[in-house]
Amino acid sequence: MFTMSSVRTARRVSDWLRATILTAAAATLVLAVLAIPAGARGNMQISGIGVFNDACVPPAGSPPADLGDYPPIDLSNGSLDGCWYTYVSASKLNPSGTYIEQGTEVFVGCLNGTKCGTFETTYTFTAKFVDETFAEEIHGRCHHPIVGGTGDFAGAKGVLQFKDDVVNLKYDWRGHISLE
The missing domain is CATH 2.40.350.10 (SO1590-like)
Structure with missing residues (x-):
């Protein structure tokens, strides 16, 4: 049976996972842009x-x-x-x-x-x-x-x-x- 405490913990873990995934996606995007040759960016x-x-x-x-x-x-x-x-x-x-x-x-x-x-x-x-x-x-x-x-x-x-x-x-x- 779920208690309010276990639901709150699950939400905190879910929020932490979402933030971690978004941060990783943003970092990947920045690295991808930096990897584009200068000529392509120009x-x-x-x-x-x-x-x-x-x-x-x-x-x-x-x-x-x-x-x-x-x-x-x-x-x-x-x-x-x-x-x-x-x-x-x-x-x-x-x-x-x-x-x-x-x-x-x-x-x-x-x-x-x-x-x-x-x-x-x-x-x-x-x-x-x-x-x-x-x-x-x-x-x-x-x-x-x-x-x-x-x-x-x-x-x-x-x-x-x-x-x-x-x-x-x-x-x-x-x-x-x-x-x-």
Whole structure:
């Protein structure tokens, strides 16, 4: 038979077990967070606007000797401040106006004004034009995985997505970057 004393003792033991389990769970969570590599903890959301600019000058570093197949894209309005250089390796325009392009790119500049260097991407650009003359783009977008870097971007990982604003002639971009 249960007495009030035995019920109180059981409750105290239950409360002690609950507190012990919660403390152990919290300690495990703290250790798990500390075990995550610094690069994984440094994942940052980034975004901004880019525009073609023949006079683009990176705030840090030097432009590459080969400025690429297009005018540099000036990324001075957002998380990145610098110049984006594009090198086309393959492209195909279909009679319907659909277009796909692939290649590599180099960004020279800074992240949030504090981390500077270069990073490289591969890219795939897809677009729709009115016809095969390239006279008028209807829409376009690019996917840019980061594949390498120098300076503060050495070991960088991440991806950027560009979306063409064909009315205002700019590129809205967003993505994430992780620095080691």
